[in-house]
Amino acid sequence: MKIDFVKKENVLSIKIDGEIDHHSAAEIRTKIDAYITGSNTKYIVLDFKKVGFMDSSGIGMVMGRYRNIKRVGGELCIVSVNNSIKRILDMAGVTGIIPVYKNQEEFLGVIK
């Protein structure tokens, strides 16, 4: 599991590369929270392009980051999810709360 952070002004893109389960979710959570603390992040983009697998542990991880950034007046969105992960997000009602964009470009078009 690998995480890449790319920050441009107050937009933080987080590219997760690997499988998201309970084991890796703990690591992902810790890394993201540590990166954001004390930064001026306003928008978080969770990029799922390289996530081949996610179970329901991913839902908690996503919703947890969403709640944290909302609390400080920010926004979070998800981009590039595959069908099987989309199904899990739909099932839990996540996609009714958190916006999902096709890719980074679509999201950047929206916030401009």
Next chain:
Amino acid sequence: MKIDFVKKENVLSIKIDGEIDHHSAAEIRTKIDAYITGSNTKYIVLDFKKVGFMDSSGIGMVMGRYRNIKRVGGELCIVSVNNSIKRILDMAGVTGIIPVYKNQEEFLGVIK
């Protein structure tokens, strides 16, 4: 596991794609022997380019095909083996008996 046969005159190239173990060796043996029976094959080239794994079951399979073709006055060689498979062939003394070429081209240069 997949086997491709390419025959040009009396030279038969056999490209094995997959892992060679006791399970697949049985299938490989049957397919090769069926193809050769009644054909005018003189040279057999076993192409290991797409063999990612082989255990000692492969030794028996190779030596068996070698013995059969020798019996009718033919030749057999091996091309494109990776290091870990080469080690197993060396260990069993196969490479002292059967010629190993870097690739198809090298072999064709030799028989010309």
Next chain:
Amino acid sequence: MKYDNHIKVEFTSKSANESLARVIASAFVSQLDPTLEELADIRTAVSEAVTNAIIHGYDGGKGKVIMECTLQDHTVEIKIVDKGNGIEDLNLAMQPLYTSKPELERSGMGFTVMQSFMDFLEVKSELHKGTTIIMRKCIKNAD
């Protein structure tokens, strides 16, 4: 083709083994030539059940998780067993979004995922004795 096979796996209750359990179930089921979607469904359901055994059954502590996979004709049955805490109120536990561990960012969607990704789900549990999950899925491709 009639195809029978069986594997029983017993492993240490630690979160690194969640992916191991998925790999094993997936390699086992692959013998039936499932579609990518069927395979993803099974991997996900196994992941949910094994994770629950580790974090709810054993509270993240020591224990053994058992996974049994059986192929019979076109159906795979997967049984996941822990000898841990057990579940007091099964009806409550199986409700979508219910979780007893919100502090661990659990979503309460594990059972719902198992139910909707597999064709059959049975949960047996006894308090302080442990929990057994039985799931089945028919592999349509298999012939």
Next chain:
Amino acid sequence: MKYDNHIKVEFTSKSANESLARVIASAFVSQLDPTLEELADIRTAVSEAVTNAIIHGYDGGKGKVIMECTLQDHTVEIKIVDKGNGIEDLNLAMQPLYTSKPELERSGMGFTVMQSFMDFLEVKSELHKGTTIIMRKCIKNAD
């Protein structure tokens, strides 16, 4: 890093499970971040021992093969057990190129491969009771 883990797998004696056993051992050992060569060595040794259990232990017939993998610090131990025929003359069996089944195109190199690909090999066998193979390999990368 100190890292302990254990898995015990019991599976039907059929040749399709040779690759399953390799996948499992390989996924288990991967936790220690082995080199590709170390991984290939272990996969090969496991394949030899499991194949022997299936074709020599059970003569290709029905039976159960057990594989146990244990990680302790930097070393992986793999135990492969069958309750089949057993080996009458262990010294003879372990000689390079000796095989009791030349008609199956066996090469008699299984034990030699296990020995040279692993750091440690122990074979225990009793006629009509079965055979147990214990192999160990130190994963140098692991830290």
